[in-house]
Amino acid sequence: MAEPSPFLEHKPTTTPGVLAIALLSRDNYQPVTLEQSAGAVDGYAEGVVLNTRFGSFPHSTLLNIPWGSQVPVAASSGFIHILRPTPELWTSSLPHRTQVVYTPDYSYILHRIRARPGTRIIEAGAGSGSFTHASARAVYNGYPTGPADQRGKVFSFEFHEPRYEKMKEEIKGHGLEGVVQITHRDVYQDGFLVDGQSPQATAVFLDVPAPWEALPHLSRRRIKKEGANAGSDDDWKSPLDPEQSVYICTFSPCIEQVTRTVEEMRNLGWTDVDMVEISHKRYNVVRERVGINLPNERGFNQSPADVSEAILRLRDINKRASDYQKSQIQANGQDTGTEMDIDVPPGKAPDGAIGNVYDDEKPWTNGRICHRVEGDIKTHTSYLVFAILPREWDEEAEAAAMAKWPCGKETKTIGSMDKLARKQEKREMLQAKKKVKQDKKNAAVVAQETSASVDAST
Numbered sequence: 001m002a003e004p005s006p007f008l009e010h011k012p013t014t015t016p017g018v019l020a021i022a023l024l025s026r027d028n029y030q031p032v033t034l035e036q037s038a039g040a041v042d043g044y045a046e047g048v049v050l051n052t053r054f055g056s057f058p059h060s061t062l063l064n065i066p067w068g069s070q071v072p073v074a075a076s077s078g079f080i081h082i083l084r085p086t087p088e089l090w091t092s093s094l095p096h097r098t099q100v101v102y103t104p105d106y107s108y109i110l111h112r113i114r115a116r117p118g119t120r121i122i123e124a125g126a127g128s129g130s131f132t133h134a135s136a137r138a139v140y141n142g143y144p145t146g147p148a149d150q151r152g153k154v155f156s157f158e159f160h161e162p163r164y165e166k167m168k169e170e171i172k173g174h175g176l177e178g179v180v181q182i183t184h185r186d187v188y189q190d191g192f193l194v195d196g197q198s199p200q201a202t203a204v205f206l207d208v209p210a211p212w213e214a215l216p217h218l219s220r221r222r223i224k225k226e227g228a229n230a231g232s233d234d235d236w237k238s239p240l241d242p243e244q245s246v247y248i249c250t251f252s253p254c255i256e257q258v259t260r261t262v263e264e265m266r267n268l269g270w271t272d273v274d275m276v277e278i279s280h281k282r283y284n285v286v287r288e289r290v291g292i293n294l295p296n297e298r299g300f301n302q303s304p305a306d307v308s309e310a311i312l313r314l315r316d317i318n319k320r321a322s323d324y325q326k327s328q329i330q331a332n333g334q335d336t337g338t339e340m341d342i343d344v345p346p347g348k349a350p351d352g353a354i355g356n357v358y359d360d361e362k363p364w365t366n367g368r369i370c371h372r373v374e375g376d377i378k379t380h381t382s383y384l385v386f387a388i389l390p391r392e393w394d395e396e397a398e399a400a401a402m403a404k405w406p407c408g409k410e411t412k413t414i415g416s417m418d419k420l421a422r423k424q425e426k427r428e429m430l431q432a433k434k435k436v437k438q439d440k441k442n443a444a445v446v447a448q449e450t451s452a453s454v455d456a457s458t
Contacts, residue, residue: 005175021089023081029093054078087134098127104280106134113203113247117141118152124187125207126158126167136179143178154180155199191217192239200241204248211250212264246389253382270387283371
């Protein structure tokens with residue numbers, strides 16, 4: 001293909017025809033495909049224009065600039081940032097067609113199903129394409145150069161035709177053809193073969209309403225729906241890699257779906273069945289300054305930092321109370337001979353009172369580092385069920401393993417030697433070390449005698 005996907009490989013600057021993510025404000029993103037226009041478009045003399053609530057931005061001002069640049073509006077104080085597309089940003093900005101698999105979920109899923117460059121993944125239920133983009137980046141190890149060049153690939157299946165057409169359009173527009181292959185199919189009935197060939201997958205992700213209906217197709221032999229072996233069939237092909245273990249994850253919002261899925265997995269020979277629920281929350285790390293004589297602003301905690309500061313504060317209060325009593329006595333005509341009150345400049349304190357201990361320090365290094373949990377905690381999205389289908393083991397595989405790792409024929413291991421043989425080996429090792437030490441000692445003596453004879457002759 002002419003240009004690699006910006007999700008996989010990117011240039012340092014924006015170029016025409018490439019998807020970009022406009023950051024409008026925090027957690028507010030807008031995807032835009034940058035276009036180069038020579039004349040007026042839709043009444044705009046500048047050509048294609050991105051309209052936002054912060055102003056209008058002609059695409060000509062967004063092209064050929066470094067990713068992450070801040071682009072201001074010419075006639076106002078508004079601005080946006082142009083970001084390189086990533087699966088995380090695409091998840092936050094994509095048009096929702098179904099329930100979205102968010103970053104905390106798909107990052108954990110890709111880790112558990114062992115997705116890495118070169119992995120071939122089956123995905124059922126493409127939906128809005130969030131997991132599709134993330135898995136494409138995880139398995140990418142180059143674009144295939146021909147039909148025989150098997151590289152990391154995502155085989156995605158979607159039953160809903162309008163969603164399939166939209167996903168097909170996005171995959172082409174994002175340059176993911178060759179890394180992602182989308183197919184319109186009912187996997188419950190027709191399985192996971194692609195053009196009659198096996199994807200040779202080692203990882204599976206099912207985001208469908210009834211995963212247990214699709215599980216019989218994800219086996220190494222033809223299986224009936226109720227789980228019994230249907231016997232050998234030469235025309236049937238497994239979509240799984242026969243030489244490796246296969247890792248699977250199902251994405252189900254209800255516990256009833258999980259129950260039926262786990263039951264079907266156990267009937268079909270899947271092992272290490274495990275269910276996980278992810279609750280995502282964000283921690284905000286800030287530097288908090290604690291002290292009594294601090295301004296009442298954000299980031300300041302107006303409370304005593306320690307016991308000594310609390311005692312000084314109490315002394316300050318007592319002094320103020322005493323000064324107030326003296327002022328009352330003076331107001332009643334009784335002169336005590338005390339000096340008049342003097343206003344204290346900001347940031348300073350009278351003798352004996354508390355001053356701002358941070359006046360002579362760098363303000364950005366003051367205070368203690370603490371964290372706070374965000375107020376809006378995202379709760380349940382779905383239950384994740386993981387399992388492993390081991391590779392089939394036959395006599396040929398056993399013979400190959402024995403040839404590579406000859407069990408029972410090892411040498412220099414405790415299990416293959418008796419007690420007397422281990423003692424003899426230890427004795428020989430100690431004698432060899434002793435001989436090396438004695439040789440070094442003899443060589444040192446000879447060198448010393450030679451040096452003495454040379455000194456005597458001179």
